[in-house]
Amino acid sequence: MLFARVAEVSKGVAATAARSRKTALLAELFRAADPADVPVVIPYLAGRLPQGRIGVGWHALKDPVAPAAAPTLAVRDVHAALTALAAVAGAGAQAERRRLVQELLGAATADEQRFLIGLLSGEVRQGALDALAAEGLAQATGAPAADVRRAVMLAGELTPVARALLERGPDALADFRLTVGRPVQPMLAHSAATVGEGLDKLGPCAVEEKLDGIRVQVHRDADDVRVHTRTLDDITDRLPEVTAAAREMAGDRFILDGEVIALDAAGRPRSFQEIAGRVGSRLDVAAAAAELPLSPVFFDVLSVDDRDLLDLPLRERHAALARLVPEPMRVRRLVVDGPADEAARRAADDFFAATLARGHEGVVLKGLDAPYSAGRRGASWLKVKPVHTLDLVVLAAEWGHGRRTGKLSNLHLGARRADGTYAMLGKTFKGMTDVLLAWQTERLRELALSDDGSVVTVRPELVVEIAYDGLQRSTRYPAGVALRFARVVRYREDKRPQDADTVETVLAQYGARNGGDGSEGSEGSDGSESPDSSDSTDSTDSTDSTDDSLKA
Numbered sequence: 001m002l003f004a005r006v007a008e009v010s011k012g013v014a015a016t017a018a019r020s021r022k023t024a025l026l027a028e029l030f031r032a033a034d035p036a037d038v039p040v041v042i043p044y045l046a047g048r049l050p051q052g053r054i055g056v057g058w059h060a061l062k063d064p065v066a067p068a069a070a071p072t073l074a075v076r077d078v079h080a081a082l083t084a085l086a087a088v089a090g091a092g093a094q095a096e097r098r099r100l101v102q103e104l105l106g107a108a109t110a111d112e113q114r115f116l117i118g119l120l121s122g123e124v125r126q127g128a129l130d131a132l133a134a135e136g137l138a139q140a141t142g143a144p145a146a147d148v149r150r151a152v153m154l155a156g157e158l159t160p161v162a163r164a165l166l167e168r169g170p171d172a173l174a175d176f177r178l179t180v181g182r183p184v185q186p187m188l189a190h191s192a193a194t195v196g197e198g199l200d201k202l203g204p205c206a207v208e209e210k211l212d213g214i215r216v217q218v219h220r221d222a223d224d225v226r227v228h229t230r231t232l233d234d235i236t237d238r239l240p241e242v243t244a245a246a247r248e249m250a251g252d253r254f255i256l257d258g259e260v261i262a263l264d265a266a267g268r269p270r271s272f273q274e275i276a277g278r279v280g281s282r283l284d285v286a287a288a289a290a291e292l293p294l295s296p297v298f299f300d301v302l303s304v305d306d307r308d309l310l311d312l313p314l315r316e317r318h319a320a321l322a323r324l325v326p327e328p329m330r331v332r333r334l335v336v337d338g339p340a341d342e343a344a345r346r347a348a349d350d351f352f353a354a355t356l357a358r359g360h361e362g363v364v365l366k367g368l369d370a371p372y373s374a375g376r377r378g379a380s381w382l383k384v385k386p387v388h389t390l391d392l393v394v395l396a397a398e399w400g401h402g403r404r405t406g407k408l409s410n411l412h413l414g415a416r417r418a419d420g421t422y423a424m425l426g427k428t429f430k431g432m433t434d435v436l437l438a439w440q441t442e443r444l445r446e447l448a449l450s451d452d453g454s455v456v457t458v459r460p461e462l463v464v465e466i467a468y469d470g471l472q473r474s475t476r477y478p479a480g481v482a483l484r485f486a487r488v489v490r491y492r493e494d495k496r497p498q499d500a501d502t503v504e505t506v507l508a509q510y511g512a513r514n515g516g517d518g519s520e521g522s523e524g525s526d527g528s529e530s531p532d533s534s535d536s537t538d539s540t541d542s543t544d545s546t547d548d549s550l551k552a
């Protein structure tokens with residue numbers, strides 16, 4: 001397929017507000033596409049590069065190149081060129097990348113150049129493109145849209161489903177069933193400000209401990225046990241305790257969802273960093289396990305004896321879990337059947353307080369009648385933590401002063417908008433260790449799009465977890481609110497920008513805490529963002545965030 005066609009459809013989809021028109025444009029494109037091109041075409045339309053990072057900064061894009069007169073570039077030519085770009089490394093890499101970019105732009109028409117530059121600079125962003133593309137695929141192939149969505153949920157991503165559907169038609173959807181041995185994307189949670197708010201939103205629910213460890217999905221098929229992370233990496237070999245525990249259980253074909261943590265001698269949870277260090281280490285697993293034994297704790301079951309339990313209400317999945325998993329390995333929970341009842345609300349608050357007192361992170365409230373929404377931030381799981389955090393995208397960073405000279409320090413933080421762009425919510429240089437500063441400087445330089453000597457704008461790719469004390473009204477920031485006392489908790493390399501928190505989430509929290517009247521805080525002060533010459537105090541913080549890629 002010609003790349004020009006993709007550029008044209010991208011423009012058409014962005015230009016219309018009507019969902020049906022967007023879907024129709026995509027369906028038309030899919031009908032004409034070679035199925036082998038689809039794994040590249042869909043990310044391009046969404047504004048993602050299948051190669052992930054290709055290290056092309058603004059410098060490589062800013063020189064004008066004479067466009068080609070007529071379109072000749074095929075999608076696979078562009079893919080090959082970007083793959084070659086991503087592979088450039090070592091001395092002279094910048095110059096070589098520039099040369100390759102110019103070569104590619106020289107083969108593109110003016111329209112194609114615009115699309116390519118938008119793609120490389122991160123400016124092409126089509127919010128919800130994957131959902132639209134799933135509908136477009138249903139339309140193009142005659143498969144029921146609900147079946148396509150379920151297949152995507154089970155495959156964990158759209159592209160394999162798209163390719164199979166276009167190659168073999170609706171029958172191909174049967175390949176994407178929940179299967180022991182094939183990991184699925186885990187269900188995720190939204191946030192609630194308080195337990196009370198969560199109870200009001202969910203109705204009858206379970207209040208469970210929220211454990212700060214590594215998310216694991218455990219598949220057992222007779223003697224074969226596999227353990228996967230939240231990002232579906234296979235970490236079986238590193239977790240002998242988990243495979244041993246799964247082999248002890250009452251069934252021999254099942255899929256469990258849970259968290260691994262480590263407990264100290266007094267039974268209190270050890271830090272996330274220690275757990276991530278243990279799980280991240282491939283060296284001498286037996287010695288590591290003797291030093292820091294891990295405890296799996298399960299909170300859900302997705303399949304038993306080849307029966308798919310995803311659509312069952314949580315209360316039934318919990319009954320199945322209780323039959324399979326012995327009590328010490330099940331998460332502690334309190335069932336709240338009548339959340340309007342005063343005594344029940346007090347009990348839920350007490351459970352939250354007791355969970356924190358035992359050293360855990362918070363609680364997760366889960367609707368008892370809700371199914372398991374794999375790969376979704378389902379509305380029926382709400383986490384409540386005493387420290388409020390948001391996962392935000394780094395939009396830019398400022399060069400530091402004083403002992404941070406030469407380091408990219410003050411981060412500009414953005415929340416996601418529905419259209420795929422970002423609204424800046426504030427800045428922070430707090431909570432950064434020297435290790436983290438060095439790491440972020442290097443990463444952000446790779447993502448740089450422009451540098452005016454003070455502020456470096458970057459491709460919006462890095463997700464960072466930010467703790468904050470509250471939100472205040474602001475006319476300075478585009479969403480109308482700004483973070484108060486924001487500080488970096490850790491980078492979330494396991495998250496993509498499309499997994500970051502949305503402006504709606506942030507505004508909902510603002511409304512929840514302020515009774516909706518937006519009266520908190522004084523206008524103009526966004527916390528702490530004075531020039532960061534005084535920030536040397538931050539560097540005594542010894543938390544090392546570099547091992548957080550396993551955070552699950």
Ligand SMILES: Nc1ncnc2c1ncn2[C@@H]1O[C@H](COP(=O)(O)OP(=O)(O)OP(=O)(O)O)[C@@H](O)[C@H]1O
Nearest residue numbers: 188189208209210211214215259299331364383552
């Ligand atoms: N009882 C529980 N039920 C569900 N998830 C739990 C539970 N205990 C701990 N967790 C962890 O909490 C996460 C749910 O929160 P969320 O979906 O927002 O992921 P997250 O962004 O990694 O959250 P956080 O950064 O707050 O841990 C799960 O991915 C899991 O790792």
